[in-house]
Amino acid sequence: MAACRPLQRLSFSTASPKIPDFAFAFDIDGVLVRSNDPLPNAPDALSFLQHQRIPFILLTNGGGKPEEERVADLTAKLKVPLDTTMFVQSHTPFADLDQYKDKTILVCGGDGDKCRYVAEKYGFKSVVIPGDIFCAYPEIWPFSTQFLPYYQPFARPLPKPILQDSPSDSLKIDAIFVYNDPRDWGLDATIILDILLSHKGILGTMSPRNGDIKAPNHGYLQDGQPPLFYSNPDLWWAAKYHLPRLGQGGFREAMEGLWTAVTGGPERNVELYKTLIGKPYRMTYEFAERRLNSHRKHLFSNQIDGEVPPLQKVYMVGDNPESDIRGANSYKSPLGTTWESILVRTGVYQNGEPAWSPKTIQPGVWEAVKWALDQNKARYELDLRKILSIPGAKMSQ
Incomplete structure (x- = not known):
């Protein structure tokens, strides 16, 4: 095999801007890594x-860990220095919801109580997880009693008890957040339903308005119940198993089915109000664009005097047509930045006609980067196609 020559730094022609006016956003699972293994040429x-x-x-729909922990893990796997200024998880935008930080919230999903710590790092002061409620009241979901030894080491005392005869003194939940894929669907679904059917989010109560055919939405969610937030709509994700596995979107679909059954069936059409973030939703792309512009400004702050020129184009590289490609195709930037989608075949998508058509389909992330840079080759003096065609090329130090 021929020896690979080191790559040189790109230089801009005198007629070109000193700073590139384009950037990239990469999904992680199925694009850069698959489970614990880096994908070919991703580093x-x-x-x-x-x-x-x-x-x-x-920009990932994954989560369940603090950003610092996930970045450290990816840095070790990919052998590429990364930091939290260039990283957005599915639940990272929750950090901007200041109106709930002094309230009591329920956080669902993730391993152990890691998502509680994530929420607390975002500034939420009173965070309850389903395991806390279950350890205090195991009868709330009797089919998980064999899991008590799992929950007990990290469960915390509840801020207030659940009092059947004194609801005014009972635990009240002001917002429900699904941060990551729930591990105990039955327990989490039961507690979420209890809260959504309650009076004003007070555990152990039942709203008297439920089922009122004269009220909007047949009376459901009309009695001060807390809002429900999901951080990741993905039905499938690329795990180590050769077939995609159900993601947080699977739990959400299960909740929708339960809600329909509990509220009288499909003929009643009682809506389950909720807020969805994560790709492909606008809130996540706006947050990501702010994060990217901040990172870009920091990267070039010492290179020029004054403001960094506006970002014109972002290439979204992903493996999931329903989230990555749909999100980039649908997003209309308030700053006028154009987002273009690149679909790779290393994750959820493998073959066939994708549900959302990307700008291009490439075998993997290395080819995606090559394709995008080739679109901008006129801005550079060097022949990008020649440089990027070197298999396994390494950076010069």
């Missing part, structure tokens, strides 16, 4: 962009 693709000072962020 080289990120290293190349860093070496050439072309900005990028990682």
